[in-house]
Amino acid sequence: MLIDWRSMSFRERREALQGYLSISPWVIGFLFFTLVPVLVSVYFSFTQWTITSPSEWVGLHNYIRMFTQDPLFWQALKVTGNFVLISVPLKLIFGVALSLLLNLKVRGMNLYRTIFYIPAVISGVAVSLMWIWLLQPDTGVVNTLLALVGIKGPGWFWDPQWALPSVALMSVWSVGGSAIVYLAGLQNIPPHLYEAAKIDGAGAWQRFWRITIPLLTPTLFFQLVVEMIESFKVFTQAFVITKGGPLKATYFYLYYFYEEAFQNFNMGYASALAVVLMVIIMTATIILNYTSKHWVYYAAEEEATK
C-alpha cells in the first residue's frame, strides 16, 4: 500500500517509519535471498551454463528441449503430480483427524500435542533413515508385524508399484505440524454454535459437517496450498532412500533438478526446470485461490457485508 507522506502528521509519519523499519529485515531478506535468486534463475534458464565456464545465451532452447525432447522431464512431472494427488488429501485427512483428537478435553493433552508435533521438527534425513528400517521388506518392523497376523507385506520402497505410495505414506508422519494449525482453527470456532446445534437436536456427525468443516475451511484452504507446494517440492526421500527408483517410480521433479544442477552441472537447464516448477506451483495456487470463492467460508467477511 502506498502512503501520502505530505498529508500525514508528524506522529503518523513516525509510526509509518517505525512500521517500515520493522518489516525491513524481511523485505531485505526477501529481496536478496528470494527475489534476486529467482530473477537470476530466470536469466540462467535462457543460457547454457556449466558453472565453471561462462554462460552462453541459448534463448528458448532449454524450454524447447524440455517440452519436446526430454522424456525424463515428463516422467518426473508425472511422478510428482501423482505424489501430490496422493499425499495432499492424505495429509489433509490425517491432519484434521489428529487435530480433532488433540482438541478433546482429556488429561495430559499438552503432552500429547507435544508428542505429535515432534516429528515435524525432526530432520528429513533422519526420518528417511528411520523409515528405511521400518519398511525393510524382510526384517522391517511393519512387515514383521503384518507377518504376525498372516499378511505378507509388500516390498515398500523397493517395489516399483509400492515405492510412490510408500513415500506418500511416509509424508503423513509429519502431519502433527499441520494438526497444530487445524487445532488453532478449531479453537476459533465459537462454542455457542455447537451448543445451539445440540439444542436443535443435531448429532455429532451433523455438527462436524455443518459447523466444524465450514468454519474450518479457511484453515483447510491455507493448509491445502501449503501442503500442495510442499508436495511439489518433495526431494529428501528420493535423495536418501530411493535415488529416484526403482524403475523411476519415485523420480521426483526436484530430484531430477538436483541431478541436472549438481551432478551434471547443467545449470542452465536446471534453472529452466526450476522456472517451470515455479510456474506450475503458481498456476495451481491461482486455481485453488479461484475455487476457494466457492467453498471457503469467511465468517468475518460475512459479518462485514451485513
Next chain:
Amino acid sequence: MTKKVRNFSYMLLIVMVLLSACAGGQATTVAPVEESTEAPVEESTEAPAVQEPVTIEWWTVSSEEYTEQVQRDLAAAFESTHPNIKVNVTVLPEGGFSEKMTTALGAGEGVPDVAFFWDNNWFPEALDLRPFIERDNFDTSMYIPGFWKTRALWNDTVVGLPLGVGAQFVMYNKDVFDEMGVTYPSEDWTTEEYLTKVAQLNDPDQKRWGSDRPRRPFRALWFNYGPDVRLYSDDSMIVDGYLNSPGSIAAYIWAWDLVDTGATPTPADIEVLGTEGTGPIDLFMAGRLAMATLNQGHMLNALNAGVNFGIVPEPGVAGNERFVNAWSLTSSIWKGTEHPDEAWTFLSWWVGPEGQRYLMENGNLFPSINSVLNEYEDADEEYAQAFFKVLELTQVSEWRNAHPCNSTVLRAVGDVWDKIMFGEIERDQIQAELDAIVPAAQESLDECRERLGG
C-alpha cells in the same frame, strides 16, 4: 493515484540506490584487503631484508586414510622444511567439499591455491603443471602408470598429481569356502565360475548369501566382456552396437543369472544391512556374505577384525582383457592462484614421495608411487600382494575420464538394470529391452556432447 505511484517509484529508486551502494561498498572494502596481503610479498621479494612467508590456501577433507590431525601435522612438517611458505589448512567435510569447490570455482574467487580437483568438470580451472614439471625435472614416471594416465592427464595437459590409490576387488571368506568345501577363486577366474561358486556358497539356514550383486552396469565386470561393451563408442558419437552389443547382452544376462540364483541379497537387504554407499563390508565381516566386491579400506577393516580372507580381481571372460574400478585423488593448483610457485612446491611435496610416505606411515593411505607403496609394512603379505596386482590392471576410469557423458547416458537407460535387479524381466527379453533403449541413450549422448561443446 499518479502521485502515489510516483512517490513509490522514488522510494524504490532510493532503496535500490542504497542497496547497490551497500553492495558496492562491500566489494570495495574486500578488494584492498586482497591487494594489501599480496603487495608486501611482492615488495619483500625485492627487498634484501627478511622475506615475509607466503601463505597458500589448502582445502582438503578428512577421511579414514588421513585424518584432520594427520594432515595438519603434514602441513607443519612441510612448513618446517620450507620456512618461506605457510600452508593455511582448511579441512572440509567430505559431503560439502564438492559444493564449496563448485561454488568457489563458479564465482572465480575464494578458491584455494591447492585442493583436490576430484570432479572432471573442474579440470578446466586447474593450472597446467607441465611448465613446473619440465622446469624442475619432476619425475612423473614414479607414479603407477594407470593412475597417472587417468587422474593427472586431461586434454593433453597435466591437471594434477594423483594422491593415493584405491580399487575394487572381490574379497572372499576363506573359512566359509573351507566349510562348504569350495575351492578358492584364482586371479583369472571367470564370470561362469563366479555363478557356480555363489550357488555353492549360499546357505539360507546360516542366513548366508553366496555374494553381493554389482551396483551398476558398465564398470569393470562389464568391460571384461569385451571391447564393444561400452555405453557408447570411444569417440562419444554412437550408442548402437555398444550398449546393445553381443558382449553387453551377455553381461546383462550374467547379471540376470546371478539374481536368479537367489543367492544374493536384494537391494533392500543391502540398503538396510550393508554399509551405506561403500559396499556391504558389514555383511561380509559378519559372515553373511561368502564373497563381496569391496575396496582397500574394507580390506583394512577386515584385517583389523581378524577375518580370514583372500583377494582376487573381479571375474572376467576367458581371452579378454581384464579391468579394474580404480581411483586416485587428483590434487591440483587453481589456475587463478597468485602464488603458483609456492603452490607447486607444496603440491609436489605433498603428493610426492615425502608427503605420500608421511600419509602412509601416519594414516592409512596406499601411495600412488610404486617405490613408496612397496615400503608398506605388510607389503609381503598375501593380501597386500593380491591388492597390488589388482592395481596393475587396466582401469575403467581411463575410459570414464574421457567420456564425461557417462552418467547422463547411464541414467537414461537405467530401467533395464532396475528390471533385472527387481526380477521384472525375463532372460530372453534382455536383448529386446537393450535395443529399445538405444534411441533414448543416443539422444542423451547427443544432448550432453552438444552441451559440453562437442
